[in-house]
Amino acid sequence: MGLRYGTGPEIFTGIHFELAAGSFHFLTGASGAGKSSLLSLLYLAQRPTRGSITLFGKEVTTIHRRQLPALRRRIGVVFQDFRLLDHLTTLDNVALPLRVAGVTEEEIRRHVPELLSWVGLKEQMHAKPPTLSGGQKQRVAIARAVISRPDLLLADEPTGNVDDRIATRLLHLFIELNKLGTTILIATHSESLIQRFRMPRLHLEDGAIQVLDAPQTPSRPSLPGSTLNTAGTLGSPEKGDA
Numbered sequence: 001m002g003l004r005y006g007t008g009p010e011i012f013t014g015i016h017f018e019l020a021a022g023s024f025h026f027l028t029g030a031s032g033a034g035k036s037s038l039l040s041l042l043y044l045a046q047r048p049t050r051g052s053i054t055l056f057g058k059e060v061t062t063i064h065r066r067q068l069p070a071l072r073r074r075i076g077v078v079f080q081d082f083r084l085l086d087h088l089t090t091l092d093n094v095a096l097p098l099r100v101a102g103v104t105e106e107e108i109r110r111h112v113p114e115l116l117s118w119v120g121l122k123e124q125m126h127a128k129p130p131t132l133s134g135g136q137k138q139r140v141a142i143a144r145a146v147i148s149r150p151d152l153l154l155a156d157e158p159t160g161n162v163d164d165r166i167a168t169r170l171l172h173l174f175i176e177l178n179k180l181g182t183t184i185l186i187a188t189h190s191e192s193l194i195q196r197f198r199m200p201r202l203h204l205e206d207g208a209i210q211v212l213d214a215p216q217t218p219s220r221p222s223l224p225g226s227t228l229n230t231a232g233t234l235g236s237p238e239k240g241d242a
């Protein structure tokens with residue numbers, strides 16, 4: 001698969017990889033290597049200039065626009081620039097994917113505050129994005145991406161604006177989501193996360209991609225007292241029928 005912007009140079013010169021369903025990978029590479037571009041291709045925000053992409057067993061490069069929303073409902077995304085809705089509260093931003101999927105208000109009231117507490121935003125539940133810090137906005141974006149337990153989670157530098165303690169907590173949230181079956185791909189520059197959470201990696205360099213196995217590991221770090229009640233916290237069993 002290849003990609004170029006306009007008449008610029010090809011930023012991907014024929015990359016080929018597969019992510020197994022249920023896998024967890026970091027996506028690494030220097031600034032400008034193409035991490036965000038690759039994620040946008042997987043989210044179908046743009047189409048490759050050549051080649052094809054298969055998602056959930058379906059060739060998606062040529063599908064009709066009308067079919068995009070149904071596919072996207074199966075994907076949770078954390079954008080590098082968050083893309084929150086400024087006129088909605090934290091709670092309503094996070095509830096949005098559930099409302100779109102037709103989840104009842106009662107379920108929303110049960111699950112959203114619990115997840116917001118987990119990501120440390122209990123106090124900010126009724127605040128709107130313009131009044132939040134960068135790290136707080138980032139956590140709203142993460143909560144919105146995971147609340148509906150998507151089949152695929154794409155996160156672009158999801159811990160770029162938070163301290164180490166919160167970054168670790170967020171990684172544990174992704175690990176719990178992964179245990180429930182979500183395939184996870186996280187773009188990161190953070191050497192400390194890569195070292196601590198020894199996941200396999202997709203590494204982008206010179207327009208090509210390398211799949212690197214997880215380094216041999218001492219056991220993964222665990223946070224005492226921070227196990228997540230996954231069944232409840234990560235949203236409802238009802239999903240969009242996408």
Ligand SMILES: Nc1ncnc2c1ncn2[C@@H]1O[C@H](COP(=O)(O)OP(=O)(O)OP(=O)(O)O)[C@@H](O)[C@H]1O
Nearest residue numbers: 005008011029030031032033034035036037038080
């Ligand atoms: N909309 C666009 N139009 C033209 N060129 C673009 C566009 N978006 C990205 N590029 C170019 O594509 C290349 C890859 O950019 P991309 O944002 O995917 O990198 P990245 O790995 O996410 O970098 P960072 O770590 O800084 O976020 C860069 O050379 C960039 O200039």
Ligand SMILES: [Mg+2]
Nearest residue numbers: 035036080156
């Ligand atoms: Mg980027």
